[in-house]
Amino acid sequence: MDLSDIGAVLFDMDGTLVDSDAAVERAWERWASEYAVEPAAALSIAHGRPADQTIRRLLPALDDAAVAVAAARQLALQYDDLSDVTATPGALELLSTLARLGMPWAVVTSADVRLAEARLGAAGIAPQVLVTVEDVDEGKPAPDGYLRAAALLDVPPGRCLVVEDAEVGLQAGRAAGAMTAALKGLDGDLRLVDLTQLTYGLSGSATAR
Template sequence: MDSTPHPSPARALAAARLVIFDCDGVLVDTERIGPKVVAAMATEAGWPLTPHDVLEKFLGTPEPYLLAQVRAHATVPVDDSWLVEYRRRVAAAFDAAPHTMPGVVQLLDALDAGSIPYCVASSGSHPRIRHSLTATGLWERFAGRVFSADDVREGKPAPDLFLHSAATLGVPPAECLVIEDSPAGIRAAHAANIPVLGYTGGPTPAAWLADASAGTLADLHELTV
């Protein structure tokens, strides 16, 4: 683990010229839903998993990786329709109670007031990101600045997605700040040489994000006080 002292999250935010948000578990409260759906569907396919198992194995990773792993461990044939059904179940569960993570709207308002641009860089597909952001009323705030693992050769923990986001918006990596809730996202930000803040306000144990270079924080409201 890096023993270098971390800057405070607020100072890291103040230094950023672009804030790159992960989507699930940072902007929208889906990380409590997805692992339950994956665990149920993997178990149905003959690979018994618990939601905690799913968090450990797949948090922050791209959907094609998830599908490949389920295929490799299933005892019944698993085709591309498995991923379609996974997306359908997650969307249905989220639609029943769509929520942003606490403090998100206030943080976006503060970034707008400070003229600090922001974007989404998510391991989810474009349709899934749009669905989640639309359901929570955030889509218009990010439209035109939404990046998916579908856009790059390798998703998290590779640096490609974050580097693509920064390059598209014309900001050097060192002048960005990533806000992430997954170990894969933390590793991706490190590989991209982008400062990263670990968000522990969802189900991710804080210890999993201890290597975040800008520290960790459990409440996004702390960035706007």
């Protein structure tokens, strides 16, 4: 994939910039036990989605008000669980490289702003632009978050690279018209072993310009 035309990088948060997988799983497992849901069923679809979307799929009989209460409970279980939350391998080096290149970047997450700020803070990451589930009408896999981030950075979506570790997020990036880079063995325009690979790719493209 030619990265020379990339004008901005749009990152997912959990599992992409921030290693919070263990905290996410603990919260869903506890929530599942409270709501009599099989934990494995919750974990199989929760990653990358807004909590309310996951809950609607797990408990389709709940009305809107009950879904809101259940989603609020799920998020509450995550707010203070930061003991092992850290930056993913290569994340801080990549962000330093973007700063050196003068390339804008944003975080687009299915978390709410309180959780996003808590996890990013724990990982030592301060995004130039943060788009949370509270900023859009529809969360991933809808493209709203990535389109908003591109607009805020004033970069056309087609010149943005979306970096994701969940298929639902890659779907959102594709729907936004962005190029995609996929972690964890998923398929994107670019497949990444880790973020260090992207650091080298962007540095090399900048040198070649």
